[in-house]
Amino acid sequence: MKTEIxxxxxxxxxxxxxxxxxxxxxxxxxxxxFWVDRITVVPDKSxxxxxxxxxxxxxSSAVLVTGGLGxxxxxxxxxxxxxxxxxxxxxxxxxxxxxxxxxKIRGVKVTDLNRKQAELPENCITIPNPxxxxxxxWFSKAKNNRNTEFVFMPGVxxxxxxxxLDSVIPELIKKFRQKSIxxxxxxxxxxGESFLSQIIEEWENNLPENxxxxxxxxxxxxxxxxxxxxxxxxxxxxxxEAEVASLLKIIPEYFxxxxxxxxxxxxGYLLKKKSATLATAESCTGGYIAHLITSVSGSSxxxxxxxxxYSNEIKENELGVSRESLIKYGAVSExxxxxxxxxxxxKFGVDYALATSGIAGPDGGTSEKPxxxxxxxxxxxxxxxxxxxxxxxxRDRNIRRTALQALNILRKELL
Amino acid sequence: MKTEIxxxxxxxxxxxxxxxxxxxxxxxxxxxxFWVDRITVVPDKSxxxxxxxxxxxxxSSAVLVTGGLGxxxxxxxxxxxxxxxxxxxxxxxxxxxxxxxxxKIRGVKVTDLNRKQAELPENCITIPNPxxxxxxxWFSKAKNNRNTEFVFMPGVxxxxxxxxLDSVIPELIKKFRQKSIxxxxxxxxxxGESFLSQIIEEWENNLPENxxxxxxxxxxxxxxxxxxxxxxxxxxxxxxEAEVASLLKIIPEYFxxxxxxxxxxxxGYLLKKKSATLATAESCTGGYIAHLITSVSGSSxxxxxxxxxYSNEIKENELGVSRESLIKYGAVSExxxxxxxxxxxxKFGVDYALATSGIAGPDGGTSEKPxxxxxxxxxxxxxxxxxxxxxxxxRDRNIRRTALQALNILRKELL
Numbered sequence: 038m039k040t041e042i043x044x045x046x047x048x049x050x051x052x053x054x055x056x057x058x059x060x061x062x063x064x065x066x067x068x069x070x071f072w073v074d075r076i077t078v079v080p081d082k083s084x085x086x087x088x089x090x091x092x093x094x095x096x097s098s099a100v101l102v103t104g105g106l107g108x109x110x111x112x113x114x115x116x117x118x119x120x121x122x123x124x125x126x127x128x129x130x131x132x133x134x135x136x137x138x139x140x141k142i143r144g145v146k147v148t149d150l151n152r153k154q155a156e157l158p159e160n161c162i163t164i165p166n167p168x169x170x171x172x173x174x175w176f177s178k179a180k181n182n183r184n185t186e187f188v189f190m191p192g193v194x195x196x197x198x199x200x201x202l203d204s205v206i207p208e209l210i211k212k213f214r215q216k217s218i219x220x221x222x223x224x225x226x227x228x229g230e231s232f233l234s235q236i237i238e239e240w241e242n243n244l245p246e247n248x249x250x251x252x253x254x255x256x257x258x259x260x261x262x263x264x265x266x267x268x269x270x271x272x273x274x275x276x277x278e279a280e281v282a283s284l285l286k287i288i289p290e291y292f293x294x295x296x297x298x299x300x301x302x303x304x305g306y307l308l309k310k311k312s313a314t315l316a317t318a319e320s321c322t323g324g325y326i327a328h329l330i331t332s333v334s335g336s337s338x339x340x341x342x343x344x345x346x347y348s349n350e351i352k353e354n355e356l357g358v359s360r361e362s363l364i365k366y367g368a369v370s371e372x373x374x375x376x377x378x379x380x381x382x383x384k385f386g387v388d389y390a391l392a393t394s395g396i397a398g399p400d401g402g403t404s405e406k407p408x409x410x411x412x413x414x415x416x417x418x419x420x421x422x423x424x425x426x427x428x429x430x431x432r433d434r435n436i437r438r439t440a441l442q443a444l445n446i447l448r449k450e451l452l
Numbered sequence: 453m454k455t456e457i458x459x460x461x462x463x464x465x466x467x468x469x470x471x472x473x474x475x476x477x478x479x480x481x482x483x484x485x486f487w488v489d490r491i492t493v494v495p496d497k498s499x500x501x502x503x504x505x506x507x508x509x510x511x512s513s514a515v516l517v518t519g520g521l522g523x524x525x526x527x528x529x530x531x532x533x534x535x536x537x538x539x540x541x542x543x544x545x546x547x548x549x550x551x552x553x554x555x556k557i558r559g560v561k562v563t564d565l566n567r568k569q570a571e572l573p574e575n576c577i578t579i580p581n582p583x584x585x586x587x588x589x590w591f592s593k594a595k596n597n598r599n600t601e602f603v604f605m606p607g608v609x610x611x612x613x614x615x616x617l618d619s620v621i622p623e624l625i626k627k628f629r630q631k632s633i634x635x636x637x638x639x640x641x642x643x644g645e646s647f648l649s650q651i652i653e654e655w656e657n658n659l660p661e662n663x664x665x666x667x668x669x670x671x672x673x674x675x676x677x678x679x680x681x682x683x684x685x686x687x688x689x690x691x692x693e694a695e696v697a698s699l700l701k702i703i704p705e706y707f708x709x710x711x712x713x714x715x716x717x718x719x720g721y722l723l724k725k726k727s728a729t730l731a732t733a734e735s736c737t738g739g740y741i742a743h744l745i746t747s748v749s750g751s752s753x754x755x756x757x758x759x760x761x762y763s764n765e766i767k768e769n770e771l772g773v774s775r776e777s778l779i780k781y782g783a784v785s786e787x788x789x790x791x792x793x794x795x796x797x798x799k800f801g802v803d804y805a806l807a808t809s810g811i812a813g814p815d816g817g818t819s820e821k822p823x824x825x826x827x828x829x830x831x832x833x834x835x836x837x838x839x840x841x842x843x844x845x846x847r848d849r850n851i852r853r854t855a856l857q858a859l860n861i862l863r864k865e866l867l
Contacts, residue, residue, distance in 0.1 A: 050488045052479025053668060055472055059493075064467025073465045074500070078474075078491035085489070092507070253468060317760075323746025324739030327760045331738025334814055334847055336762070342770075343760035345732075345742045351757045351800060385766060399749055432749055 038098040038213055040066060041075040043089055045104035045114065046192055049078045058103050058194060062201060069206050070218040070266065071099070081105060086117045094178060094185045099209060101201075104192030106171040111154060118158050118189070122176050126156040129172075132163060136170045164188075164204045169196035173204065186212065217270040219277050222253075223261040223284060224298055225291040226445045230254045233261075237287055240280075247273075248280060256434045257441035293445055300444040301329040307451035308339035313388040315447070317343040318356055318381035320368065321395035321411060326440045341385045346377065356380035367406070369394050371423045374412035378423075382416045389450070390416045391443045395426075397435045409435055413443045417450050453513040453628055455481060456490040458504055460520035460529065461607055464493045473518050473609055477616060484621050485633040485681060486514070496520060501532045509593060509600050514624060516616075519607030521586040526569060533573050533604070537591050541571040544587075547578060551585045579603075579619045584611035588619065601627065632685040634692050637668075638676040638699060639713055640706040641860045645669045648676075652702055655695075662688075663695060671849045672856040708860055715859040716744040722866035723754035728803040730862070732758040733771050733796035735783065736810035736826060741855045756800045761792065771795030771807075784809050784821055786829075786838045793829035794836055804865070805831045806858045810841075812850045824850055828858045832865050 042062055048054040056078060063073045074097065079085040086105065093100045105114035119125055133155035140147050154170055157163055164173030174189040188205050190197045225233060230252055234241070241250055247267055253260040263280060267273035285292050294303055308315055317326050327343040330336050344355050349368055352358040357380040362372040378392035395411030402408035409428035414421060426442060428435045457477055463469040471493060478488045489512065494500040501520065508515045520529035534540055548570035555562050569585055572578055579588030589604040603620050605612045640648060645667055649656070656665055662682055668675040678695060682688035700707050709718055723730055732741050742758040745751055759770050764783055767773040772795040777787040793807035810826030817823035824843040829836060841857060843850045 049475070050478055050491065051482045051666075052475045052477075053666070055470060055475040056491075057470055060464070060467045060470040062467075063465055067466045074495065075504075076465065076471075076491075076493035080489065089490075251466075251468070319739075319742075323751075324734075324742025324758060324760070325746075327734075327739025328743045328851075331740075331760075331762060332848065332851070334812075336738075340762050342762040342766045343739060343758070344770075345739070345746075345758035345760070347746060347752050347755050347757040355757075355759075355799070384770070397749075433747065436743075436747070 038071075039074045039096055040071050040099045041077070041093055041097045041101070042073055043093060043100060043102045044076070044078045044192070045081060045086060045102065046078070047080045049104075050080055058192065058197060061194070061198070062101055062103070065201060065206060066101075066209075068218070068220055068264075069210060070215040071209065071213075081113055083113055083117050086114060087121055090117070090121050090187070093187075094180060097185060098183070099186045099213070100188070101205070102187065102189045103197055106189065106191045107169075107193070111171070114189075115156075115158065118161075118174070118176075122158060122160060122178060122187075124158045124160040127159045129155050129157045129163060132157055132172050135165065135172065139170055164190075164200055166191065166196050167199055169193060171196070173200045175205075175208070216266045216268060217273050219265045219267075219270070219273045221263050221277055221281050222296045223263070223281060223292060224294045224296075225259050225261065225288060226257060226293050226300065226441055228259065228288070228291045230259050233259055233288070233291070237261075237284065240284055240287055244280060245276070248277060257438040293448060300441060300448060301333050304444055304447050304451065305330070305333050305336055305339060307448065308389070311388075311451065313451075314339055314341055314386075315389045315391070316341045316381045316385035316387040317390065317443075318377040318392040319343055319345045320347065320352070320377070320393055321397045322393045322436050322440050322443070323347065323397075325436050326391065326393065326443055329440055329444065341387050344381055344384070352377060356384070369396055369406055369410055369412060371412055371414075371425070374414040375416075375421050375423050378414035378416040379421055388418055389447060391447055393439050393443055395428075395435065395439055397432045397439075398430060399432060411435070411439050411442075413439065413446060415443075415446050415450055422446075453486075454489045454511055455486045455514045455516070456492070456508055456512045457488055458508060458515060458517040459491070459493045459607070460496060460501060460517065461493070462495045464519075465495055473607065473612060476609070476613070477516060477518070480616060480621060481516075481624075483633070483635055483679075484625060485631065486624065486628075496528055498528055498532050501529060502536055505532070505536050505602070508602075509595060512600060513598070513628070514601045515603070516620070517602065517604045518612055521604065521606045522569075522584075522608070526586070529604075530571075530573065533576075533589070533591075537573060537575060537593060537602075539573045539575040542574045544570050544572045544578060547572055547587050550580065550587065554585055579605075579615055581606065581611050582614050584608060586611070588615045590620075590623070631681045631683060632688050634680045634682075634685070634688045636678050636692055636696050637711045638678070638696060638707060639709045639711075640674050640676065640703060641672060641708050641715065641856055643674065643703070643706045645674050648674055648703070648706070652676075652699065655699055655702055659695060660691070663692060672853040708863060715856060715863060716748050719859055719862050719866065720745070720748050720751055720754060722863065723804070726803075726866065728866075729754055729756055729801075730804045730806070731756045731796045731800035731802040732805065732858075733792040733807040734758055734760045735762065735767070735792070735808055736812045737808045737851050737855050737858070738762065738812075740851050741806065741808065741858055744855055744859065756802050759796055759799070767792060771799070782821070784811055784825055784827060786827060786840070789827035789829040790831075790836050790838050793831040793838075797831045803833055804862060806862055808854050808858055810843075810850065810854060812847045812854075813845060814847060826850070826854050828854065828861060830858075830861050830865055837861075 059076045161174040161176045171191045176187040248265045251262040265277040346352040358376040374394045382390035392414045398408035411426045414423040576589040576591045586606045591602040663680045666677040680692040761767040773791040781787045789809045797805035807829045813823035826841045829838040
């Protein structure tokens with residue numbers, strides 16, 4: 038079977054909006070075992086929408102369309118749908134009750150325009166939209182002894198996502214009787230894609246044929262997604278989990294979590310479990326570690342705060358770094374980063390503290406300490422440890438890699 | 453004329469990579485006065501690439517293709533190109549010298565695979581790639597008394613962008629003789645799109661027909677892009693700038709810059725000009741202001757650092773906020789945020805200081821101080837001012853809006 042995605046919207050064709058909907062839908066379909074053969078973006082114009090539907094019908098069994106719905110865009114798209122599916126608009130009681138219900142919650146009066154929104158093509162199955170007034174629509178169209186399934190969803194991600202996940206994908210699975218699919222994503226930090234692929238090469242080459250591996254790299258992180266397909270869900274789950282267990286034995290020092298885990302959430306969970314508190318002292322990361330930690334709701338329960346010491350004077354006065362160390366070893370050194378971490382721990386009266394000092398770039402590098410040179414220190418109730426890294430070029434990347442590395446060092450100490 | 457973009461790459465069809473290339477190209481074409489009619493994504497498969505080229509030829513005058521080039525993907529794409537353009541691969545001396553030159557810089561040896569990369573279709577014009585080994589290719593194909601221009605570029609953004617900007621767009625302009633285009637983007641902060649559109653409604657309605665306006669909203673910021681088209685570049689420039697001047701008179705308090713300006717860069721420039729220094733004391737923004745400021749290279753010249761006070765205890769001990777204020781008014785109050793700003797200014801010995809305190813959410817709101825309630829204070833050499841905001845739901849949005857608002861308050865004080 039062939040599957041394709043069509044995105045309708047002028048905003049996508051002038052570069053105003055990046056087509057994240059299509060990527061997200063492709064990813065969800067892929068996770069459900071469907072391969073997307075094509076993505077097409079067309080403007081809010083009748084003839085363009087009609088053409089692309091016609092073309093899609095010729096080649097695909099399932100066509101997922103987003104956009105072109107909602108009070109301001111309905112007119113064009115619905116007219117095209119009636120023409121393409123040879124039908125007419127009829128007033129849909131259920132859809133109208135949805136609109137009334139939603140407007141009541143928002144305390145807004147239903148207008149004639151909203152009433153018109155409840156007029157839907159007669160020969161489709163409508164799909165409830167829990168977050169909006171425009172229902173999804175599902176059409177089956179037969180041509181040349183073959184059926185094509187067309188699904189129309191609103192373009193607002195917040196409305197589209199539950200429609201796709203709760204209604205559309207389950208129905209596609211039922212209709213196209215896919216085998217069972219099982220995914221597990223192993224998250225790693227502190228190792229690049231190419232080195233990682235070398236050390237897991239043998240394991241990867243011995244994976245059974247029904248399990249595939251995808252490398253999904255991000256700055257500072259590489260995600261490894263295992264996807265298994267099989268007839269029996271339980272056997273498949275056991276089989277994939279056994280491969281995951283073997284993988285973890287090879288890379289225990291880089292593994293930090295599964296699937297959607299985030300380091301800043303994991304360390305929050307571990308700190309709460311221990312009833313422990315944390316503070317940070319940041320130089321090169323300039324507040325980015327604090328930003329990650331405080332992006333988690335409820336982080337004030339374990340995070341006391343930070344001193345961002347962007348000058349030697351602040352390192353000395355606020356964190357108690359000795360002038361001698363600053364002069365003798367420089368700000369980017371083992372001694373200074375340890376003193377920073379110990380200083381903030383004492384000052385803020387916390388159990389754990391992290392400190393960073395490095396040359397984020399693009400300026401400030403020397404032959405001895407090139408751009409990317411970074412020290413990270415952690416102080417625990419028992420000890421102080423500092424480690425050195427050489428990350429590379431790119432200010433943003435260096436800041437991000439340092440922050441993730443620091444959070445992972447903390448995670449390991451908390452375990 | 454019709455213009456379209458084709459993106460080749462499996463990674464775009466499994467949701468691994470978002471198609472930012474297509475958005476960026478669409479935006480650049482739009483800025484140059486070309487409207488993109490369609491974007492298509494196809495996999496790295498010969499028959500799919502051949503089909504989409506054939507379809508594009510039927511409808512468009514200019515077809516911009518990215519991806520499918522480079523050492524690992526060349527084989528498939530080049531075979532398709534030879535078939536589609538009815539040509540053969542020939543060794544291209546110039547392209548090979550590019551490869552040699554680049555490899556010499558990198559200190560890597562040229563392999564047979566690289567030599568193969570210099571084999572290019574005979575009937576195309578090749579385009580230099582300053583950042584990589586895969587040259588761009590330009591084909592003109594005649595069919596049914598009409599020419600279609602096909603341009604192929606590598607998919608790596610860092611390689612594609614200079615090829616598009618320096619070679620492709622100038623050539624498209626020459627070929628399709630567009631009128632002059634002139635853009636000016638006015639950046640605003642601290643006002644939502646709908647309220648902004650109300651206060652500039654009259655001005656907008658009186659814009660001459662050859663000038664259009666686009667609203668480009670982001671969290672905390674609305675960009676207003678004016679695009680003029682005309683025959684004479686100088687007249688057009690004067691005409692657009694006159695409209696910009698009228699606009700600025702209506703929204704002086706929200707305007708902060710033009711085009712690609714960023715608040716964190718502007719305040720850095722203004723502080724350096726004044727030889728002044730800055731520090732911050734952050735509660736609800738949790739380091740995000742510090743992160744924005746230190747994302748600018750060279751910021752250590754004017755930014756001393758921050759105390760992130762995520763608990764009342766730190767506000768009291770480190771920033772000298774009085775216990776009385778904390779008990780009487782609460783942490784999210786005018787008194788406390790002013791004391792935070794004054795405390796950090798004194799402590800870090802700087803000229804200017806910013807402080808934030810608010811309820812970022814989703815928890816922590818009360819009927820009196822709902823989620824989104826925020827205080828921002830600034831201390832200058834002359835005075836201390838605090839302002840109150842009610843932003844709304846969404847932790848990330850609230851953090852971002854507070855940070856941008858604070859930077860804009862600082863910008864205004866520096867002027």
